[in-house]
Structures are given as structure tokens and as C-alpha cells.
Amino acid sequence: MIPDIDVYRFDLNGFVVLKGALNRAEVEDLNTVLDTFPPVEPGEWYGNVHGHTYGDETSGLNLQQIYEAGEPFERLIDHPSWIEHVKFFVGGEKTFDYHHGPLFIDENFVNFREVGEAIGIHSGGFPPIHRNQFRYHGGRFMCGQVNVLMALTNIGLGDGGTMLIPASHKSNFQHPGYDQARMGPGRSVDMVEDAIEVHMNAGDVLVFVDALCHGSAKRVNEGTRRICVYRYGPSWGNSRHGYQPSEELLDRLTPERRQMIQPQKLIPRPVSP
Numbered sequence: 001m002i003p004d005i006d007v008y009r010f011d012l013n014g015f016v017v018l019k020g021a022l023n024r025a026e027v028e029d030l031n032t033v034l035d036t037f038p039p040v041e042p043g044e045w046y047g048n049v050h051g052h053t054y055g056d057e058t059s060g061l062n063l064q065q066i067y068e069a070g071e072p073f074e075r076l077i078d079h080p081s082w083i084e085h086v087k088f089f090v091g092g093e094k095t096f097d098y099h100h101g102p103l104f105i106d107e108n109f110v111n112f113r114e115v116g117e118a119i120g121i122h123s124g125g126f127p128p129i130h131r132n133q134f135r136y137h138g139g140r141f142m143c144g145q146v147n148v149l150m151a152l153t154n155i156g157l158g159d160g161g162t163m164l165i166p167a168s169h170k171s172n173f174q175h176p177g178y179d180q181a182r183m184g185p186g187r188s189v190d191m192v193e194d195a196i197e198v199h200m201n202a203g204d205v206l207v208f209v210d211a212l213c214h215g216s217a218k219r220v221n222e223g224t225r226r227i228c229v230y231r232y233g234p235s236w237g238n239s240r241h242g243y244q245p246s247e248e249l250l251d252r253l254t255p256e257r258r259q260m261i262q263p264q265k266l267i268p269r270p271v272s273p
């Protein structure tokens with residue numbers, strides 16, 4: 001159902017770029033929501049969306065639970081440009097429990113990256129991490145976490161683009177430059193040999209297994225890079241940060257979308273007499 005070349009590249013390199021996965025109108029709709037979003041600081045809520053940063057503030061502001069921000073973001077939950085890729089690479093459909101869909105989104109956010117900001121290197125095949133693992137076994141992909149990273153602005157040289165080490169999801173060793181470039185103030189992946197920078201046009205999407213050693217370059221250009229990330233794993237996963245979808249969102253989603261953000265219909269406890 002997905003192109004053989006995408007399967008080959010994902011297996012070999014740990015990622016695939018889907019050019020033009022979002023059309024111009026979709027990118028515009030998403031950016032319009034963000035343009036009208038009031039400023040939030042890390043730790044503050046606006047509606048059901050939460051301001052957040054990873055560890056320190058040098059990787060930029062995240063808007064977590066962005067699927068709560070309106071229909072343009074709801075559409076991304078099961079977007080036809082990538083959902084079959086994700087189902088195939090996470091695997092497991094119809095192997096666990098027929099009441100469940102195959103997927104669960106355990107984190108979803110928009111990231112704004114300004115001049116001087118970057119995210120340091122993380123993940124990689126070694127040391128292995130159960131949650132984000134790459135696995136192909138018994139003729140099936142069984143990856144723990146597959147990320148869909150969407151460019152909402154053009155991302156070229158100097159824009160703080162995503163960097164990754166191709167094929168590092170299968171590595172049995174940590175990259176010798178890892179400690180120098182790992183997460184933390186002033187760290188970025190530009191300083192790591194073997195890492196490539198992924199340049200994208202607004203609307204392109206990078207699909208990658210989270211086990212891939214990755215991070216970003218430092219942004220040096222004026223302006224702001226905008227990306228949106230939805231992380232998909234198996235339906236028995238759990239929220240990365242402990243966020244819960246709102247009742248209003250659950251009520252208005254299609255059954256297919258609802259299953260991906262709350263795979264199980266929770267059984268109400270009996271009311272005590």
C-alpha cells in the first residue's frame with residue numbers, strides 16, 4: 001500500500017521524506033491557527049494547549065497537545081499522506097486486540113525555533129531504548145515510535161533544520177561526537193560528523209523512527225522555524241508527558257481519529273450504592 005522505495009529507505013536509513021505531504025491550503029490553515037494563537041510561556045495553558053520546552057529553553061517553545069487547537073490540527077491525526085506509512089512501520093494491526101486501532105499518538109506539538117536555538121543530539125541504536133526502538137521481526141515492522149515531523153515553514157541552510165545520522169537506528173555503538181552535541185544549552189548537531197541536515201519546503205514531511213540518532217542544527221537566520229511533530233506508537237502505549245485529551249475533542253473526532261488518541265474505550269467503574 002506504500003511505495004516499495006519508502007519501505008526500502010525507511011528500513012535502510014531509518015527515515016523517509018514525503019515531499020508535498022501537506023498541500024498549500026493545509027499549511028496555510030495550520031499557520032493561520034498559529035498566527036492567531038496568543039503568546040504562552042512554558043507551563044502556561046491556553047485552552048487545552050500547553051506551553052512547554054525540553055529541559056531548557058534553548059530548543060524553542062513547544063505547544064503541546066496541539067491537536068486540541070482546531071480542525072486543521074485534528075486532520076493531521078490520520079492524514080492520508082502518511083497514515084499508511086505509520087501503520088506499516090509501527091505494525092501490529094489486528095495482532096493485539098480487535099477492539100483497538102493499531103496506533104496511539106503519545107506526543108503532539110508545534111515547535112518554534114528562533115535565532116540561536118537548537119536541539120542537541122539524542123537517541124541512536126545504542127544504548128537501546130525500548131520505547132523508541134526500531135524492529136523488524138518475523139516479516140513485520142514493529143517500531144516503538146515513528147515520528148511525523150511536518151515543515152510549516154521552508155527549512156533551508158541556517159534555519160535550524162532537523163539533523164540525523166542515516167542508519168544509526170541499527171548502530172551498536174554511540175557516535176564518538178555524542179557527548180559534545182547532546183541535549184543542553186549551546187549544544188547542536190552541526191558539530192557531529194556523519195549527521196546530515198534535512199532541508200524541507202513547507203508541507204514536506206519527515207517520517208523517521210525515533211531510534212535514529214537525531215536533533216537539529218542551530219538556527220542562525222533571522223525569523224522562526226515552525227514544525228509540527230506527531231509521534232505514533234502501538235495502541236497500548238501511554239502519553240509521554242501525562243497529558244489527556246479533552247472530552248470536547250474526543251466527542252467531536254471521528255471514531256478512527258478518536259482511537260488514535262484514546263485507543264481504549266474506558267469501562268466505567270460501578271457506582272457505589
Ligand SMILES: O=C(O)CCC(=O)C(=O)O
Nearest residue numbers: 119161162214215216229
Ligand atoms: O527540532 C527538530 O528538528 C528535531 C525534533 C526532535 O528532536 C524530535 O522530534 O525528537
